[in-house]
Amino acid sequence: MSALDRTIGLAAAVAATAAIVWASNAPMTVHGSKQGMLRLAWSVRPERVEVCREQSPEELAKLPQHMRQPLVCEGTSARYRLTVRREGDLVVDRMLHGGGVRQDRRLYVFEELPLALAQTSIEVRLDRIDDATTRPSPRGNQVVAVESVPPHLSLSQRVSVEPRHVLLVTYSPERRTLVVVDDSSGR
Amino acid sequence: MERLALRFLRRADSICDRLYTQEFNPLYQSGTIVVALYLVLLVTGLWLLLFYRVGSPWESVARVTADPWTGNWVRGLHRYASDAAVIATAIHAFRMFAQGRSWGPRVLAWVTGCLLLLLTFICGWTGFVMVWDTFGLLLAQAGARMLDTLPVLSEPTSRAFTGEQPLPMAFFFLNLFAHIGIPLAIGAMFWLHLHRLARPRLLPPRRVAWTVTGVLAAAAIVRPLVMAPKANPLLLPQDVPADLFLAFWIPIVDVVGSRNALGIATILGVALLVLPRFTARPDARSNASSVDEQLCVGCNQCALDCPYGAIAMVDREGRGSPLVARVDPSLCVSCGICAGSCPPMGVGPPERTGRDQMSRVRRFAVEPGRRAGEIVVICCDHSSTLFAPALAAAGAAPYAVDCAGNLHTSVIELLIRSGAGGVLVLACPARDCWHREGPKWLVERVYHGREAELQARVSPARVRIEHVNSGDRARAIELLRAFARDVAGLDRPSVDDGLVEEAECAVAGEVEV
Numbered sequence: 001m002s003a004l005d006r007t008i009g010l011a012a013a014v015a016a017t018a019a020i021v022w023a024s025n026a027p028m029t030v031h032g033s034k035q036g037m038l039r040l041a042w043s044v045r046p047e048r049v050e051v052c053r054e055q056s057p058e059e060l061a062k063l064p065q066h067m068r069q070p071l072v073c074e075g076t077s078a079r080y081r082l083t084v085r086r087e088g089d090l091v092v093d094r095m096l097h098g099g100g101v102r103q104d105r106r107l108y109v110f111e112e113l114p115l116a117l118a119q120t121s122i123e124v125r126l127d128r129i130d131d132a133t134t135r136p137s138p139r140g141n142q143v144v145a146v147e148s149v150p151p152h153l154s155l156s157q158r159v160s161v162e163p164r165h166v167l168l169v170t171y172s173p174e175r176r177t178l179v180v181v182d183d184s185s186g187r
Numbered sequence: 188m189e190r191l192a193l194r195f196l197r198r199a200d201s202i203c204d205r206l207y208t209q210e211f212n213p214l215y216q217s218g219t220i221v222v223a224l225y226l227v228l229l230v231t232g233l234w235l236l237l238f239y240r241v242g243s244p245w246e247s248v249a250r251v252t253a254d255p256w257t258g259n260w261v262r263g264l265h266r267y268a269s270d271a272a273v274i275a276t277a278i279h280a281f282r283m284f285a286q287g288r289s290w291g292p293r294v295l296a297w298v299t300g301c302l303l304l305l306l307t308f309i310c311g312w313t314g315f316v317m318v319w320d321t322f323g324l325l326l327a328q329a330g331a332r333m334l335d336t337l338p339v340l341s342e343p344t345s346r347a348f349t350g351e352q353p354l355p356m357a358f359f360f361l362n363l364f365a366h367i368g369i370p371l372a373i374g375a376m377f378w379l380h381l382h383r384l385a386r387p388r389l390l391p392p393r394r395v396a397w398t399v400t401g402v403l404a405a406a407a408i409v410r411p412l413v414m415a416p417k418a419n420p421l422l423l424p425q426d427v428p429a430d431l432f433l434a435f436w437i438p439i440v441d442v443v444g445s446r447n448a449l450g451i452a453t454i455l456g457v458a459l460l461v462l463p464r465f466t467a468r469p470d471a472r473s474n475a476s477s478v479d480e481q482l483c484v485g486c487n488q489c490a491l492d493c494p495y496g497a498i499a500m501v502d503r504e505g506r507g508s509p510l511v512a513r514v515d516p517s518l519c520v521s522c523g524i525c526a527g528s529c530p531p532m533g534v535g536p537p538e539r540t541g542r543d544q545m546s547r548v549r550r551f552a553v554e555p556g557r558r559a560g561e562i563v564v565i566c567c568d569h570s571s572t573l574f575a576p577a578l579a580a581a582g583a584a585p586y587a588v589d590c591a592g593n594l595h596t597s598v599i600e601l602l603i604r605s606g607a608g609g610v611l612v613l614a615c616p617a618r619d620c621w622h623r624e625g626p627k628w629l630v631e632r633v634y635h636g637r638e639a640e641l642q643a644r645v646s647p648a649r650v651r652i653e654h655v656n657s658g659d660r661a662r663a664i665e666l667l668r669a670f671a672r673d674v675a676g677l678d679r680p681s682v683d684d685g686l687v688e689e690a691e692c693a694v695a696g697e698v699e700v
Contacts, residue, residue, distance in 0.1 A: 001208055009206030017402050020432075021410045024270050028429035028437065030325060037423060041349035043342065099341035108342055110349065164423040170351050181350070181421070 036115040036161030042171035045148040046098045046107045050075030078130040085123040119160045126153040189466040192285035201658025215618035216391040217279035223396040224272040231265040241359040244319040245417040252414045263407025270432040289463035299380040311433035313366040322427045324418035336446040350420030385496040474536045475516035482533025485510035488638040489525035494623040522622035523593030530639045541595040548598045552605040559606040567591040571613035574660040592625015596641040609649040609674035616654045
């Protein structure tokens, strides 16, 4: 191996290492713009709407002892409509339902929208679509609604955000309302 | 596609051979370098683990990073070693694909290799999330969004990273558990990856291993790692110091969306798994070696030499030696190394046993134009056969063989006794044998008396084994000239007329048949 080859080999090794080091810490621009962001994120248990029926003595007699419940209820979770308006313009209009295959799990809201740095008015609404009165009620059956979140949640506010800050709208279970969190100081 | 890849690989091999010599060419060592880097990652990872706190991940890593003596460079080495492992894995996979060593009986190694790459990426993901800086948050959010596109979870995992609630310590504990558990799975996968190899070589030559580790450690000292700001889900980072080897997919997710990115990754992953199925040469299994039990003397040499553990010695039924060799076709890659290891020439792939080699070389020996005293160059199909015309132009008689490793030493003897001035075997570099151990066994048989050895009646001065890669045309010519000069100083070779006559008869007999 000649001295020239050795030098080139060494230079190639140094260049390859430098490339690894650079690519290992390469600056990646994630958010180029200086805009802020409106993030809607919360999770609530949707209202449970159940149709209950009393079982007749004949029906109860057919069942094993341990399964004889006079009242049987079948139901589902209510659906909700999420709307977001920014400066009066409708930017989100979505139907939401509970998670899971049977849609009986918690309802999850997650939306991210760019927000101008200037003062902006935002209006967020979550309205229940289904309730006890909208469900068909067969003769003699009771329709029961088990409320866990208010049927209508709304937040209307003028907001302003710092560049690249996130304005979080979430649900406060204690206050049973939507609240704005602007905590960019770290948690 | 495979041919194009092979052409590129040959060029790269040739350049690296020139710059680093065959022995230390890192391209030949890509697989073993991955294992060496895995060990570096284990050692540095265990050290860093001593200082990591799941209750305050960023703060604990920041403390380690701030310590220049026992913290920062160790963390830097850990990072750079993981990146280098990704590169070495990619080179190794490319090499195996280009050389067609990825399907047939080698499918297990290919599939486990692909899984190893996947595990490396997942392990890298958990490692960066552990730090919980802006880059860790970015990876966590991107990964969670991809996971959420699968209809398997009733509640999206993304909600953990929205800033709605502080991230629980359990998350970091689970992540740490995964970051420790996945390397264990990688270790198990390594075992499976090498499962079908006899005498797997796990580590590169010591000098290569220490050089790679030293260079990466030096890089970690010269360019110390800098902590990125702590992750804050309510603050959008502008520029993040990203590791492109393990996070190259994030910009793609931004462009095509999480669902499409996951779909693309799945399609590419499956394509990578099955790609060699469509590009590989005809299945080697149909050309598996077989044993002529009447010739087998039960010496065990073929079983010892087989690089894939495909030959076992079993009890013989009937007369003869107590043991007889048996080939497992599902493990045989048809490398033919057993053909070179069998003194009575009773084993080998179809048309490549010692006896087949002898009848072929007999035809070669009596071909018109053969000159007494000429140099015969035995060229391996995987390397020097490519420049056989140049060797012929330089005055030698090239003789191509499938692999120098399955060359029976009787072939060399026959060439010498039929009047060749010398036999130069141009084998592949020892670390780049397509059949793993071909040049190694050939050297042992010719120079060190390993079973099926070159007989003592053949002058060792007339036989030389050299190693060239497929791009080493100039070096091969140089080696030929040097050998020709050395042989010219020897006595005129004696021609065994009986042998030549025998060869002519054998050839005539074959023609009649």
